[in-house]
Amino acid sequence: MGFRRGFKTEANSLSLEVRSELRLGALDRLDPFALADHLAIPVIPLSAMAAASPGANHLLNDEPDVFSAVTVFAGSKRTIVHNDGHSSGRISSDITHETSHGLLQHCPTPALDARGCRLWDQDIEDEAQFLSGALLVPEDAALVIARGRFTKPEAAARFGVSEQMIQYRLNVTGAVGRVERARKAGHRFR
Structure with missing residues (x-):
């Protein structure tokens, strides 16, 4: 994927700005939960939904690799739901990836098309991946x-x-x- 001209420079600058706001140096660990809190984005673990949702229970226990994290919108308010059954390193990446969508002001899009197939915008996913990496490392x-x-x-x-x-x-x-x-x-x- 080719990023739009200047994106990597902008993302690296944004990463440094956010890390500075969190009082982090280049060699400090970024806490993804602190980042989400700083951005006023609630984070909900999938396990908190398992008792009330057979689907959440299925994703945690039967197919844990199928779901990592998602941003859910209520108007312009974002909430992140993440699979807390994953490793801590994966959770860090997943939550930081979702907060990166917010930092980049990516607009919400439908998750599924009319046939129930997953919709995917590779460009915005690549941007969030790059920024989340820059934030974490x-x-x-x-x-x-x-x-x-x-x-x-x-x-x-x-x-x-x-x-x-x-x-x-x-x-x-x-x-x-x-x-x-x-x-x-x-x-x-x-």
């Missing part, structure tokens, strides 16, 4: 990881994300290549 943190200060498992634990998210951020920022080019040019890192 800022570009400066990806560079620190690429320089070898943390292994991928150490970085995942430090930032409260999955190793897949660490790899995604290393890839999307080009951190490894940037560090290798800087080393070849004779730069030393602490």
Whole structure:
């Protein structure tokens, strides 16, 4: 997917602005629940709905990989429902992804078409994925990881994300290549 011109720069700036509002540095862990609270977006775990909803119970117990999180709208008010049966790293990504839709002011869209098939706007999903990654593992943190200060498992634990998210951020920022080019040019890192 190609982002619109300037999107990555805007998303990185927005990430730094939000992290600053939360008093977080580049190497600090972002708490997705604190982010949602900061944005006044309630977060409801799927398990809280399981007793009253056979569908929620089914998603938690029978097909846990089918549902991660969704933003539900009541007018312009957003509420996030997330699958709390997932790993903590996945939950961090899921909630931050949904809050990213809010930060990017993505408008609500129907979840299903007239035949009951899932509707999906890949462009806005990619934007939310990029911003959520930047919020969870800022570009400066990806560079620190690429320089070898943390292994991928150490970085995942430090930032409260999955190793897949660490790899995604290393890839999307080009951190490894940037560090290798800087080393070849004779730069030393602490």
